[in-house]
Amino acid sequence: MPTYVFRCGRGCPDFTEQHSMATAPADTPCPSCSGQARRRIGAPALGAGNSSGMRVQDATRATADRPDVVSSLPASRRRAPVTTNPLHRKLPRP
Numbered sequence: 717m718p719t720y721v722f723r724c725g726r727g728c729p730d731f732t733e734q735h736s737m738a739t740a741p742a743d744t745p746c747p748s749c750s751g752q753a754r755r756r757i758g759a760p761a762l763g764a765g766n767s768s769g770m771r772v773q774d775a776t777r778a779t780a781d782r783p784d785v786v787s788s789l790p791a792s793r794r795r796a797p798v799t800t801n802p803l804h805r806k807l808p809r810p
C-alpha cells in the first residue's frame with residue numbers, strides 16, 4: 717500500500733498514513749489536534765531503500781538504459797569430443 721503524507725491546517729507536523737489507492741481519503745483527522753488534515757501531493761518514494769530486491773530491480777533497469785559495451789566478439793572454442801573410444805568413430809553421424 718502506498719504511503720500518503722497529510723498536513724494539518726493548524727501548524728502541526730506532517731504525518732503519514734498508509735491507505736490503498738482506491739480508498740485513500742482526501743482528508744483525515746490529525747493525530748495531534750484532531751482537526752482535518754489534507755492529503756499532500758508529493759514525489760513518490762522511488763528508489764528508497766537498500767534492500768536486495770531494490771538493488772536487483774535497479775540493476776535490471778540499468779541494463780535497459782546502460783547496456784554493457786562489447787568491443788570484440790567472444791573467443792570461439794572448439795567443441796570437446798564427447799567420447800574418446802575409437803569404436804564410436806564408426807557410428808553414423810547425425
Ligand SMILES: [Zn+2]
Pocket residue numbers: 724725726727728746747748749750751
Ligand atoms: Zn493538527
